[in-house]
Amino acid sequence: MATLNGSSASPEALQALALTNYGHFTTMRVEDGGVRGLALHLARLVADCRAVFGAELDAEWVRECVRREAGGRAGALMVRVTVFDPDLELTAPDRTGRPGVLVTTRPAAAGAADRPLPPLRVQRLPFRRDMPSVKHVALFGQLRLRRAARLAGFDDVLFTGADGLVSEGCTWNIGFVDEAGTVVWPEAEVLPGTTMRLLRAAGTAQVTAPVTDSRLRSMRAAFATSTGFGVRALAAVDDVCLRPGDPVIGALREWYAAVPPDRL
Missing domain, CATH: 3.30.470.10 (Aminotransferase class 4, branched-chain amino acid transferase, N-terminal domain)
Incomplete structure (x- = not known):
């Protein structure tokens, strides 16, 4: 309809x-x-x-x-x-x-407030959105690279800038968990997702910082955020294996599920 x-x-x-x-x-x-x-x-x-x-x-x-x-x-x-x-x-x-x-x-798919979806394996590919702060309808570039990543055997694509810094997923934001249990949001030009913005109010230690290749490899966990599925763990970024069952991700998922919906 x-x-x-x-x-x-x-x-x-x-x-x-x-x-x-x-x-x-x-x-x-x-x-x-x-x-x-x-x-x-x-x-x-x-x-x-x-x-x-x-x-x-x-x-x-x-x-x-x-x-x-x-x-x-x-x-x-x-x-x-x-x-x-x-x-x-x-x-x-x-x-x-x-x-x-x-x-x-x-x-609607499962995963926002019911059962979590399986963790994602993603491939890093360089890409920068046109007018990244606006959620516009021109999706060809993102979908082309999502297709390429899936043809290469991954579940989805993770974008990096010309400087190699991690930015965001194809239609989702990404967050990391470092060895101290702090949530790290990439410092980059990204589309600020609604779910990500809500999670910034969660009661966990959070920072925004550049995520280089070396810093990514030091992370213990990572997760995707989207209105469609809420909080979804990542199993791997390229050859970097992560911990999908990390307790910080579980806590974020529970916190998001408890956010009261606003009535239309």
Whole structure:
């Protein structure tokens, strides 16, 4: 099901998005009408709309659109809110009208508040997002490298900058646990994920620091964060083996599961 501004999305509107691929989005996990970090999702959409379209977005209207589509549905599902202009033209992207709010849904995977997903084995590959602070719809570069990593026998890809510093995963943030049990978030240009931002309030020792190859090899554990699965352990980065059962990861997972959802 896809709705645009609260009504069924027309094929013409969806075609416009497919042809221009210009817009931004956020993805939230809705569980029985509640969303962890709902205010963060809405704030992201408002800020990104200014950056991408130079326009103001009504956060309460976005909330209403999501409520209409998913607020009364039982269980867990993934809701993606995409903001785009159905009238935008390839030849004149500066002439934008009023951005629309597209809401789409899909089934939610396990792992956020129920049972954890299996740990990931990831491959480091160099990549830098275009406009990394904005969650925009141009995903070709990330997906191309995810495909390459999976074809090489890994589960996913972990990006590094031109300087070799670890930044983020394809569609997730990464955190490490050093030998002292401190959570280390990479100091790099990354898309600040909602789950990562919530976890920064967890009652664990945390720092932000550059993660070089040598520092990565000294870490005892690592984990991915995403709205879709919450906290997911990593088993390995390239040839570096990690501890998926580390107690710090378990504590973060429990803390995140206990975050009360905000009602739509």
